[in-house]
Amino acid sequence: MPTPSLIPARRRLLAVAASTLAVAGWAPCAAMAQAWPSRPVTIVVPFPAGGGTDVAIRSIQPQLQKELGQPVIIDNRAGAGGTIGSAYVAKAAPDGYTAVLATTSTHAVSVSVYPNLPYAPERDFVYAGFVATSPYVLAVHPSLRARDVKGLVELLKKNPQHYSFASVGAGTVSHLLGEQFKTYAGVPLVHVPYRGAAPAYTDLMGGQVQLMFDNPAGLVPSIRAGRLIALATTAPNALLGEVPTFAQQGIPNFTQSLWYGLAFPKGTPAPVVQRMNQALNKVLADRAVSADFAAKGLNARPGIPAELQAAVKADIPYWSRIAKDVGAKID
Template identity: 70%
Template sequence: MSSAPRLPYRPFHRPFLFYGARGALAAILAALSFGTAFAQGWPARPITLVVPFPAAGGTDLVIRSIQPLLQKELGQPVVIDNRSGAGGTIGSTFVARATPDGYTAGVVTTITHAVSVSVYPKLAYDPASDFAYAGFIGTSPYVLAVNRSLQAKDVKGLVEKLKAAGGQPTFGSVGVGTVSHLMGEQFSKLANVPMIHVPYRGAAPAYTDLMGGQVQLMFDNPVGLAPYVKAQKITAIATTAPTPLLADVPTFARQGIANFEQQLWYGVAFPKGTPPAIVSRFNAALNKVLSQRDVARDLATKGVTAHPGTPAEMQATVNKDIPYWGAIARSVGATVE
């Protein structure tokens, strides 16, 4: 970057600069004072919480688990607004463009705010800079599930059977550019077995073909896969982190496989420019709710581990995960027009 040109020395400009700087400082202080005063009366009316996925889906069920207690803590209704489509980017765009007054927030996930920026070339928001992150809700691991005909019991055995079978095995996902897709690509590299990716429009058709043998394996969250595993219709080989829904399934780490610990996270974000005092107030209410044992137990039944945290931690996670998933998406050419 070239340096700025040196301005001529004009001593008579100093008083102007001094008073100009003082005036600017006064304006900043006044703005901060106004923001604090505004936040003290917040919330004075219902808060809209945009869920960028369909009603009754996994993300929707997670936020509805905490909605009643969250609105009790805030003293105002928390109205859930499902704005689904385009992998969660439609609802997230709505939040990014909303008035930053503390009355519109959105549920954010690894998919919408870490993966999306790399797989949607025309994404209308910047996850790293267009939001004021308010904190985590929880995390959910991924499960590697396989068709039972493979008769594999662990990751090592699965890799051996895939190599011995010859040909090119297939893996399913819940859509191009999803974490389910990218983790399948990662596993293909880990196993050193070229695989064909078969994307589906959601989990249900992918599960059907996994059970039927049209695809040999797939990654997804435990809440969706667990019922089929327990019914012995598919086999869970490994998880990226422990989950009570599949307590008997060992993690990749326990099977001696490092650097395979990715999880899906859920959080809440306001539009950029929302007063920090409002974000802090929401974060305190959210963390208080997540710290309750009943809430933690309820989330666990959905395959989610409650994760109280700070806005700074949420922002740091987004900043870290964008290049991580971006590198994987670019390596396999995962883009959605």
């Protein structure tokens, strides 16, 4: 079943559209939106440079700063599955000059796997809108010599104690999908969490770990170069059109996608949030941006702020069930 946040909800959108029109008609808000920004805006990426999250925002950074009329600074603050950077933004001044590139991992999955999470995604943020969505790819080291998922499972079962899977961090979607696959395969794979995608890719290509779930944006260059093998995707993707989905290989329940979106600290003025949403939508509507995203395995996702807010609300219980099923918990 697809991730709940990505299922259209017409009634919700109609209601949101009405509220958006009301905000747009408020003259003082419009004046405030025009005044912002008057200095550089920092977007915190809660993962290291080189991974899919970083690629997504850097792909639109030049166009976004042109639209806002101010520099957009990317600040990579990695650690703890993206929760360190997210917590930093939750506590930042709500003046519109610090935002976070929120993801499914940091603002939906984290609630269930981090008992002492230092922020509440629904309480401590206001959401400006989606940036992009992406499926996940199961990639393996070429030495495994598997060319489909069932072949991989057969191989793993022959030496069940010898294999491990990487993730971009404990408590991320990358982690939970690995645990879900471990349960499906029925083998005791060892989870090896990393501080982001780039170091995980290095060890995966070096054979220190044998398999990994992540999005195409970071994995495709290594797949194209033959340093990694893609066995399946969670949803069709034009960039990896030759790679069958899990469903096409007769394997259910691996249909999840990842979203990226911009969030500000709670208390950020509504006109600022709306102005950022307008800038985002204008950038994402550009055909050149859509083409660039597609070449990186990303899908541009324009929309309104309340859509992302609703996605967070829907995805928290969805991922909570999966985390409970696979026993994922970070002390």
